[in-house]
Amino acid sequence: MVRAPFYDKNGLKKGAWSVEEDNKLRSYIQRFGHWNWQKLPKFAGLSRSGKSCRLRWLNYLQPDVKRGNYTEEEELMIIKLHEELGNKWSMIAASLPGRSDNDIKNHWHAHLKKRTKKNPTTSKITLSSEAYLNDADTARKTKTDSSVSCSPSYQVQESSQLPLETSSSEFSYLSFDNAPLSGINWTAKDSLATLETLEQSFSDFWTEPFILDNTYIQNNYPESLADGGFSASQSCYHEGVDSIYEAMQEIENYQKINKKDPSLVN
DNA sequence: AACAAGTGCAACCGCCTTGGG
DNA sequence: TCCCAAGGCGGTTGCACTTGT
Numbered sequence: 001m002v003r004a005p006f007y008d009k010n011g012l013k014k015g016a017w018s019v020e021e022d023n024k025l026r027s028y029i030q031r032f033g034h035w036n037w038q039k040l041p042k043f044a045g046l047s048r049s050g051k052s053c054r055l056r057w058l059n060y061l062q063p064d065v066k067r068g069n070y071t072e073e074e075e076l077m078i079i080k081l082h083e084e085l086g087n088k089w090s091m092i093a094a095s096l097p098g099r100s101d102n103d104i105k106n107h108w109h110a111h112l113k114k115r116t117k118k119n120p121t122t123s124k125i126t127l128s129s130e131a132y133l134n135d136a137d138t139a140r141k142t143k144t145d146s147s148v149s150c151s152p153s154y155q156v157q158e159s160s161q162l163p164l165e166t167s168s169s170e171f172s173y174l175s176f177d178n179a180p181l182s183g184i185n186w187t188a189k190d191s192l193a194t195l196e197t198l199e200q201s202f203s204d205f206w207t208e209p210f211i212l213d214n215t216y217i218q219n220n221y222p223e224s225l226a227d228g229g230f231s232a233s234q235s236c237y238h239e240g241v242d243s244i245y246e247a248m249q250e251i252e253n254y255q256k257i258n259k260k261d262p263s264l265v266n
Numbered sequence: 267a268a269c270a271a272g273t274g275c276a277a278c279c280g281c282c283t284t285g286g287g
Numbered sequence: 288t289c290c291c292a293a294g295g296c297g298g299t300t301g302c303a304c305t306t307g308t
Contacts, residue, residue: 003276003277003278003300003301003302004301004302014277014278015276015277015278015301016276016277017276017277036293037293037294038292038293038294049278050293050294051278051279051293051294051295052277052278054294054295055276055277055278056276056277058295059275059276059277060276068275087296087297087298088296088297089296089297090295090296090297101295101296101297102275102276102277102297103275103276105297105298106274106275106276107274107275109274109275110273110274110275111274
């Protein structure tokens, strides 16, 4: 079904992803978010390009991603949106929670294109779904970063489909660029946070310690690193991505040491 | 049973956009 | 204003699987 794995001239792995690679990428993003796709593979211990990691995450590993089994309603929505927007798959995907643009694109070429040719009136059927967004711009904004799940629709999905292993962490699906908004309750009902809420959230972000879930420590990283590097280190967070990068390097160094001699760690 | 053609979909490629210096 | 890096998008490809002959 997929391309056989191979290494290109730069030593980057291409082709099908192994279960081990999936696990590495998933667990890394769930812990740290995707603060930089280019650097992420290195820190996650993957011999993949950043683009490849991003694609794999968005199309396959995201916790709320749905696969196959398109409902009639979904198909009608795709047809209708395609009629309006053309091949703007990302915009179409923004109106279909849990569906990736790639998946929709494939489904279109495999099934719906033929169907619309056979029955061009299909798309005239009125859609009952309230989820349908007329405003394409709004739809796009909704998906600004589908992996982050700040959009109301994604939030709803997650609440019912979160894997157990990840439910313990508020931080799990947040990338750093969205972390400041994590205090906002992005529900479908009140996606329009009030100014006060926003202000409060930003205020909290700058004043509250950066908290990671306990899986970090459980994985035998030294508490001192976990605490000093992230949990209790406001300064680290304040200094932005550079500090995060440095912290990541610290972790990486630690991982190397840990691999060589696990007994060094308590 | 064997082969060919068709299908589905994960993944890659290259271009475009955006933001920062 | 220009340049560059990174992210994002749409088109295309490769290949396992299914179906037809």
